[in-house]
Amino acid sequence: MKQCGKGKKTAAGVVFILLISIVGVTTGAPQEPTPQSRGILEYEPKSHDFGNMSEGEINSTIFDIWTSGGCCELIFDLTWSCPWVTVFPTSGVTNGEHIPITVTIDTTGLDYGFHGCGIQITTNGGGDGIFNVTVMIISHDTPWLAVYPQSYYFGVILPNITKSTEFDIWNSGTGTLSYTLSWSESWVTVSPTNGISTGEHDPINVTIDTTGLVPETTYECYISIESNGGNKLFFLWFTIGTIPEISIQNIKGGLFYIKTVVKNSGNADAIAVDWKITLSGNGLILLGKETSGRISIVPAGEERTISSGVILGLNDVEVTVTLQNDQTLPILEKRTAKLFLFFIKI
Template sequence: MRRSGTPLMMIRSLCCIATAVAVFSSTGSGVTAADAQQTSGAPAQAPSTLRNDSVKSSSSALERKSRRLIRKPAAQKNGMTAEVKPSNTYQSGMTPSGTINVVTDEPVTKEPTAPAKNSTLAPPVTSPTTGTISQPFSLFGSVSSPASTAAPKPAASAGVAAAAAAGGTAPSSPAVPRQLGRLLSEMPGMSKLVVQPTSSVPPSPPSPPPSPPPANPAISLSPLNLAFSAQQGGANPAAQMISVSNAGGGTLSWSANDNAAWLTLSPASGTGNGTVSATVALGSLGVGTYSASITVNATGAATVTVPVTLTVTAAPVPPSIGLSPTSLSFSAQQGGGNPSPKTFSISNAGGGTLSWSVSDNASWLTLSPSSGTGNGTVTATVTTGTLTAATYTATVTVSATGAASQTVPITFTVAPASTTITLSPTTLTYSATQGGTNPAAKSITVTSNGSWTATSNAGWMTLSPSSGNGNGTISVSINAATAAVGSNTGTITVSGGGTTKTVAVTLTLSAPSSSSATLTWNANTESDLAGYKIYRATASGAYGAPIATIPAGTVSYAATGLQAGTTYFFVVTAYDSAGNESTFSNEVSKSVF
């Protein structure tokens, strides 16, 4: 056979196959006798014979052609393939038709051929450039619904199509020749011609899907965490809210719990949507960060936890007033000038900002400045004015916001007005002989407008009176016995009202120009003995004032300055610390010649 005729032979075989497929499909669908008569032109009395002959003839041709197309790969050595394309899906009452395409890599020529039985074969179309032949076809007869009311059996072509689509071998059945099934399995494109007829009975409506199971409740919280902050020892922080809602189905019956003593929840349970108030009580909590958890539970729902954080910070250090010095004192004279101002410093001994102010409670005291911020210095000024002589006190109060007040005590001493003192004479001079009589007393006139006092710095000098007010006279006596031979000097001081005046005193004590006498005696043994007194006279028993006072422990005395031609008499007494004096001792005498 010529190579150019191979495609045409193949097309004829395919047309026969298409005719057989249509007949098989009609057989599976129950073609009527009238249909068979129209297709074959035979009498209607023998529809079965016509159908069987058609099946037989087509099956035989199919078997031969399929063997040549399928079993011999050499048919495609030149790159020749065949494809059957139905024009539609065949259902009851339709005439199957379509196109058979044969593709080869060589040019082909058209060769007329007779149509197969039960088919019409149009002249092939030749494409010299592509080597493709398209052969339209249509099958005689149509696919009809079964005459029986019973449920239609599945067409054999359905099984064949399924097998062909899967790439396997179509199962054999009484209505489908084994060769056809084998051909369709090896040529999947042929399965498009084999379609299960569609029943005219409308399909049953689909069953409704099963109802989904009811959804469980689900806890939804907002916010998902809480954070509180407060100062130690301060006020409790504001309460915070947690919204509870049902994010699922059913009914949400929830309860809320916490694990911290400082945390309180209200309400602790509820149904459906709700709000939980979280309240914090600081109590005695120290500085630090505290953690807790709020747990919300509900039947049938997963538990949700809300972390809670409480931060307690240290209270800020308040300001504190520091003062230096902590007290002030002033002094002045009545009617005199004001004393110099004095200052004290204010500092912040704590934290924060020290905003201070000062005040006092005395009319004679003035403060400047009266307020300030931070460190500062305050000047205190006192005014004597009409204040009389006395000691005055006042208090300066230093106050500051957030700090304890501090005080500064003030003392102001006002002395009496200035006193004028005039003394006359301003010097005194005395002379005496050792062992002789004391010189006569002298006087000092005091002129003053105030009080005064008089003092002496010499033991051999005595003042009387020692004080006075206003004008007065001071008597100055000399005890030569306690003075040393030679020049003795001393000072009398008169003071009053801040004024001081002095008088210089000189005593010249000369040595005696005659002999002397030494007295001795036995010591007094009394425990309170203070000393001894020596008496001298120029006549027996005529004793006046003692000429000398001897301290205890001394039991002798040298009497000097005895004048020649005179007899002297001596006695000794003892005196105690209370001033009590004993009687005279025995009298002794000495005559100086």
């Protein structure tokens, strides 16, 4: 009888475990929808032809993105590689509602002839697509001034340096285009200052010299381009930034190491200062010939100590400490030293 009772308990336990397993399967966590069960990418129209346009014109069109069928929201992103095209918005979410996408083209700088651009549409599983735009740039029946680009920003730059950029001038019409450039700022030079074009692109070099310009000031210059095919402007601007003033101080020897101080006496933080301590000469250098590193920041008015690796050697050597920073010119200091195996005398 005892054995029979034990068998009933065992059977009941098995049934209980099976019931738990079934419940676990039927009430488990919801499964992530497969790509096939998601909504499908829909968009209309599939393309747009802007037709005939002249160089230097702007035009726009709109297409819609939405989702149909399936479950869940559709997330989309738009990418393209044509600099004369802009798209807004570049991403979005739809649960079925239509999202309007504005595509704008700027024909400034385009040569006459056919131009096309594919805007890639990618989604989170609802399929991908391409919206194509095309335009035909027509030639004028007279000389026509074309300039590209028409502006340039040099950014925040240092005083007492020179920087350059280029833009192109050409004739997008017929015949011969004659042009002349003029400006009023003494810190700008342009070469060449005049020319002719029957269609070929003429590169124009623009150089700025920031010597004597005031820190924390924004400077602008308009270069006027006058021609027998119309007039245009090239605009440039930049800001003179405050700069750090870093220096190398107190190069010292001692047991095993050479240490020195990097000081910033300027009125701006020094960012990403690369440093190097190098030993050279006729002495015997067993260890520590070169050590390098980077100081992430030396705040204005503060200093940081840097150290070589372990140095072992004998006799006379030359110690060179260098600092490199994008905000300032390279800095270099040299000292003679004598190695007494693990002691460095400077």
